[in-house]
Amino acid sequence: MNNENLPLSVLNRLPAYLHFVKYMYGGATVSSAVIAKALSLGEVQVRKDLQMVSGAGRPKVGYVTAELVRHLEESLAVSTKVNCVLVGVGHLGKALLYNDGFEEYGLSVIGAFDTKQITLHDGREVLPPEQLAEFCKSHDVAIGIVTVPEQAAQTVADELVSAGVMAIWNFAPTTLKVPDNVKVKNENLAQSLAVLAVQAVK
Amino acid sequence: MNNENLPLSVLNRLPAYLHFVKYMYGGATVSSAVIAKALSLGEVQVRKDLQMVSGAGRPKVGYVTAELVRHLEESLAVSTKVNCVLVGVGHLGKALLYNDGFEEYGLSVIGAFDTKQITLHDGREVLPPEQLAEFCKSHDVAIGIVTVPEQAAQTVADELVSAGVMAIWNFAPTTLKVPDNVKVKNENLAQSLAVLAVQAVK
DNA sequence: TAGATTGTTAATCGATTAACAATC
């Protein structure tokens, strides 16, 4: 019920709960055990998480599916449309631009920027970086996605910060320096795979 | 020094240490404080991590860069070539196939599979799924990368498991069921961004 | 020597798990 200040560990599990309960599961009510099994988690953990987010479970019954979906969506602010821009339209940038999974969580990538002005397959135009700041300000952009090469990442991050974004999703293999009030999430694919590999080989 | 059984929390930071010390930093010796500052971590944490991995720091001096690089590379098994295959050559699959950051950690994506047989820009051939099992067995493939749609993911995972891969890197937004001895790492991009968004908006 | 820097032990913090009480 206490929707603010959920621990990050809990927050990280909520999208999976929502996806399962909303799209994969059919019943009118759902128990923590069913969710736990589907997602390979502990059922006490699921129950504790849902307690924080919903608190509307009933003994012997479980959670009313529609109610739980609503509570999860509230906690994830799904109905708040979050506008994003993407800078760096290489292969990875394109993959994110064509990704149709973001809408499920209320996320839209509404602008793409690159020094090369191409037109995407779906007709969207890639804009020059000079227009980034103005675009962000006029379109209420909250998040910048950085898919440029490592050398350009800090410069792009600086531009995004001064354009007023509140968070940066960084795919460049480098640590960005930003003010404290801007949240950065690094998504280093090579490093993720490297860690998996060392576990697998071990 | 105790290279086996590093905690995952530590292991996750090692690639960043290696990348910084090997490619971004120039000096012959390096201190934990310098690394910590560059990566926005605590310096005690860096020192503890390096102690587990190298244990060759010297008071007043720091770590000999070349030695530290070697120890980090050993811990990450960089010199062990790890062969990967990728199944599902959509936009995201292509982005990973064209990613040139994997080699840094000894990782190679040596085969790509899809029901559509296309030729990649660099001349590589995409193979039909029927050849997956035989390819994995004959090429000593350790890791399978799953970039197919959600509906196909479990089937592909089953095929990869029976083909003998030791780990699966899953980009489909679903929890895969695999035997205990196979390690799965989920990389759900939409869910990652959703969590960042709720933090940013908050 | 003095000071910088590592290494280690203890304290803190947070997350997970276990045990069990509450309740429909």
Added chain:
DNA sequence: TAGATTGTTAATCGATTAACAATC
């Protein structure tokens, strides 16, 4: 009522941080 399932409190576990000892 009995049993299933949630909610809560306490215990455990692991990771981080702080304090300080060791040493070049």
